[in-house]
Amino acid sequence: MAERVLMKGNDAIAEAAIRAGVQCYFGYPITPQNELTAYMAKHMMEKGRTFIQAESEVAAVNMVYGAASAGVRTMTSSSSPGISLKQEGISYLVGAELPAVLVNIVRGGPGLGNIAPSQADYFQAVKGGGHGDYHMVVYGPSTVQEAADLTMKAFDVADRYRNPVMILGDAILGQMMEPLVFSPYTSIPVDKPWAVGGERKGRKPNLINSLSLEEGVIEEWNWKFKKKYDEMRAHELMVETVNTADADIILISYGSTARICRSVMVAARKKGLKVGLIRPITLWPFPYAVLAQAAETTKEFVVVEMSLGQLVEDVKLAILDKAALHFHGRPGGGIPEEKDIHEILEHVLVRKRQGNKITTRGTVIDWEVS
């Protein structure tokens, strides 16, 4: 039987990547993901694999570009300001069709911000933070166990589509210790006849780039990429739904915040309130159809996230005006509190929006696009 271990999220992601066969890791110090880089320094070199502390996040992601070009499994990790620096490289990885795993242990921003947990990099991750049209699969793990499982899966998904994959965590997930079991992992082998380097043995030269100055070529590449994005939408979507069948109100949240919402849901159900939870596990592709379906029967939705309101826009796109949408968000390292979410549930379900206006900062009843 697989051994149960107690690990920090950052360490668990690193160990999962090692078990998934990452050959080259490139990092740069930034809190709150430093344990991940330190774990890699300790364990990659002793396994004869590559660890480099790069001179910058920019250099690290371009080392990833090189290693991915040569056909090995490779990754980098960072936190928000560092991920901003990697955006150029992420766009190039997509443009050159290179598989790689990127980890963002999100902290409060904008700017240097702080080192507290945040989900304010949602837009950057799912809407394409770099230049050009692109998408990548983005996982938003909620537990240390899930972070490890999804990290392993991320390498397979990256290889399958020749596209980067992002793990979007936050400071809670990265720093928190939890028990987990590393599931026996079998890599899905993928041929990489496109890679550069190694013995050519008569094959034609390979080219890794994202440039063409010939008319129409880049448009054609984009159409080809779109087919991949459509495949990802069709096959990679992951979402958890809990207690939604009879729900009068559904909480929507991902990552660490979804755990807070889960506690709220359990307590509210004990009080007789019919509360459900929808937790997107892939933030891209996004479960628009699942939400739209839920909005056919449930008429009240509450989005909870650690930002001024990013996930809420995707939820609005999904449910449109089929249901009322409410929002509770805490930016810049603030963490939503259970009592504030309970207050919204009471206000909507029990008091039917009468009197006692909600004064909690960060709450918007009947959220609208503005």
Added chain:
Amino acid sequence: MSMDKIFKRSPLWQDKPSPYCPGCGHGIVHRLVCELLEEYKLSDHCVFMAPVGCSILAYTFLNLDVCQPAHGRTPAAATGVKRARPDTFVLSYQGDGDLAAIGTAEIIHAANRGEHITTIFVNNAIYGMTGGQMAPTTLIGQKATTCPTGRSPEAGMGYPIHVCELLQSLGGVQYLARVSVHTAANVIKAKKAMKKAFDVQLNKQGFSLVEVLSPCPVNWGLTPKEALTFVDGNMVENYPLREFKVDGKIIMPAN
């Protein structure tokens, strides 16, 4: 009278049009690289790292695996390729804007780590591909579209960066030389220096770099012949041709 063929194009250079302007030095530098790859029988396990700049189009005619990363990041990507496939010969080809402006951090740290890569650094003192802007290596007084009255340190444009002099103190650097391709004799010397740089990588000694002074007549506003004279006078005067580091040891100037 019989005619013997004593010179031919390297088979690594496919029979395709050159993207370079008349009088450009890149063609000569590419030829030397191809000849050495052939002589060392490296072409079957070599990755040519193409920069952003004129030589980005090397993939259109070189019969080599090519990896082309973002502007200035060539040494970082070359590091990734070499670490992933240590048995592969990694040739990193960069221009002055790529290496000495936007990619300054990457070249310094790849050199300092002693990455087992060989860099050919083509210094023509100007941005070619984007149409003749001031480069970090543009000479004082030299005109460019972004210094139309000439590079002026007094006007806040700084001084020409001397890459070999800058890199020689770094522990990971095994071989450093500055050469030129403006005369036949210099082309022969350039090839010898490149050969030593190749040897450093093949012997797993560390990082090697050869800076090549190269003419860019179109963006200098000169005829090809005038451009050679500019290299011979102005360029060589400012950028002395010599070895700066051999076997990891700093070579002092002759006088």
